[in-house]
Amino acid sequence: TGIEQQTFQERETLIVDSGSTDETLEIAGKFDVRIVNIDSREFTFGKSLNRGIQEARGRYIVIISAHCYPVYPDWLEQLLKPFENQRVAVSYGKQRGADSNHFSEHQFFRTSFPDTSQPDQGQPYTHNANAAIRRSLWEQHPYNEQITGLEDLAWSSWAKTQGYSIADVPEAESVHIHEETIKQVHNRYRREAIAMKQILPESHFSIRNMIGMFIQKSISDLIQAQREKIFWKEFIGILRFRLVQYLGTWQGYRYSGKIDQKLHRQFYYPPGSLTDKIPEFRTIEPIRYTAEE
Known part of the structure; x- marks a missing residue:
């Protein structure tokens, strides 16, 4: 429901599903979304991204992990704002952990996703758990489907070599849930x-x-x-x-x-579930989630 409550309404929502066995598809059926299926035996992060983007129609592609949910109703607006600059290839938002995350992972989020914006950061770091890319550039260079992870780093590294910028947007905040052993x-x-x-x-x-x-x-x-x-x-x-x-x-x-x-x-397939985590650094009222959503 976090996406349904966004102030930016000109959007379509796609879910790439690789054979989920929980209630994902049943829950998704309650909303205006399209399901893109991928065989779990063929799954890589790069392949699932490419399949979803192929089916999408927009000029900008917003990517959010199944383990994440947006904190604020202007999340989409903030994530897309950097694309007013034609040299921006990718933007990514701040992440914070949930109560279930390990303490050390909270420290990783705190140091890797600071509260200060960087409209043109120097290094090619980005994170596809909460990011947006320019579709026209993806058409030139799709995600690597062979590597076992870090497909976002590989893509943003390519974008930097082409002279494009990467924008760090802490206002586009999400909670990233890990309940890993x-x-x-x-x-x-x-x-x-x-x-x-x-x-x-x-x-x-x-x-x-x-x-x-x-x-x-x-x-x-x-x-x-x-x-x-x-x-x-x-x-x-x-x-x-x-x-x-x-x-x-x-x-x-x-x-x-x-x-x-x-x-x-x-x-592949680490577990994830909804929890409640409301950061405090912004003045806009956060989205209020319930356990059923």
Whole structure:
């Protein structure tokens, strides 16, 4: 219902479904949406994006993960505003976690998605959990369907090489829900590291990098937990999350085999569900969600 409550009304809504077994399609049937189906055996993030965009009719493509929901009713307006500049290829909004997210992931969102806008950021970073792209550029360069993740980074890197800009729009805020087990966290970072190695073959992540990043990020998280007076509550969780994060990254960089069907199934479909998280930094009234929506 967050999309239904948007102030920007000239839109169409598509859901790309790869064989969901929950009530996704039943819920979607209550709204004005089109369903685009994709075989789960063929699923990659790049392929699902390309299939959805092929079916869409708009000049601008807004992408939001199944694990996300917009916070404010002007989310679409804010996300599309940067495209008034013809050199903007992609915009992406701020993300914050839900109560179910790991403490360390909240720190990732806080540092990766600051409250300050960047209409033309220097680095090619973007995040397709909450983003918009210019369709005409996608027609020139569709998403990579072969890599196991980070297809957004690969696409934005291409856009930067073509002289286009990337806009960071914190006002276009979404809540990104992860209810992952530690095993699933490990799997996600391993998958993304395999993709990073494919995107940047010259990149490396050594044991020394793994140990150094584990120590650095763990200390940073523990300091923040101390500030929030939840040090002992989060102590084990922080160490465990950061360990599997960088262990998975190291293992992904070391992987040199093929992405067979077994590995493909292991890599995808993390769980997600609705929760309530209302940030406070904007003056506009946020969308009020209920458990049934």
